Amino acid sequence: MTPLTSIDDVLALFEAHGDDRYDEELSQRDHARQTAALALAAGADDALVVAALLHDIGHLLDLAAGGTADVPRLAHHERVGAIALSELFDESVTAPIALHVEAKRYLTAVDPDLVDRLSNGSRTSLGRQGGPMDETELEHFRTRRWFAEACALRRWDDDGKVDGLVVPPLSAHRSTLERVARPQP
Numbered sequence: 086m087t088p089l090t091s092i093d094d095v096l097a098l099f100e101a102h103g104d105d106r107y108d109e110e111l112s113q114r115d116h117a118r119q120t121a122a123l124a125l126a127a128g129a130d131d132a133l134v135v136a137a138l139l140h141d142i143g144h145l146l147d148l149a150a151g152g153t154a155d156v157p158r159l160a161h162h163e164r165v166g167a168i169a170l171s172e173l174f175d176e177s178v179t180a181p182i183a184l185h186v187e188a189k190r191y192l193t194a195v196d197p198d199l200v201d202r203l204s205n206g207s208r209t210s211l212g213r214q215g216g217p218m219d220e221t222e223l224e225h226f227r228t229r230r231w232f233a234e235a236c237a238l239r240r241w242d243d244d245g246k247v248d249g250l251v252v253p254p255l256s257a258h259r260s261t262l263e264r265v266a267r268p269q270p
C-alpha cells in the first residue's frame with residue numbers, strides 16, 4: 086500500500102472510489118462528509134474533524150487495491166487508514182482513526198442498546214472485530230490516550246449514515262486538511 090503524501094492524494098482517492106458504498110447503505114463519500122459535519126457541529130477541533138472525515142479511508146485504500154467489502158484485500162481498515170495517513174498527519178488525526186473500531190467495541194459494551202442502532206454493515210463487522218469488550222478490555226481502553234476522541238469519533242461515525250442528508254461537499258474541508266497536515270517539504 087502506497088502512503089498518502091498529499092491532500093491531493095487523499096481527495097483523488099475519494100474521487101476514484103468515494104461513490105462505492107463498501108459495507109454501508111450510503112456512499113463512502115457521503116458517509117465521510119456526514120461524519121465530519123457532525124464533528125464540526127459538536128465543536129471538535131480541526132484535527133478531530135479531519136479524523137472524522139478520513140476515518141474510513143482504509144476502505145477506499147482497500148477498493149484501490151482491488152478489495153471489496155465481501156473480500157477485502159487489506160484487513161483492519163482502521164489500521165490501514167491510520168498507517169497510510171501517518172506521513173501526512175500526526176497522531177491527533179491517526180490515533181482516533183486507528184482506535185475507532187475498538188471504540189465501537191467499547192461503546193457497545195457500555196451501552197448494549199447501541200448494537201441495535203448500528204448500521205447493518207457495522208453490526209455484522211462487530212462480531213468479526215471481537216464483539217463488545219469484556220471488563221478487562223474496558224478498563225484498559227479507558228486508560229488509552231485518545232480514548233475520548235476515539236469514542237466521540239465513533240458516535241459521529243454511527244450517526245453519519247443518513248441517506249440523502251445534505252452536508253457540505255468534500256472540497257469544503259480542503260483548507261482544514263491543509264491546516265492540519267504536517268508541513269510538506
Ligand SMILES: [Fe+2]
Nearest residue numbers: 116140141242
Ligand atoms: Fe465509518
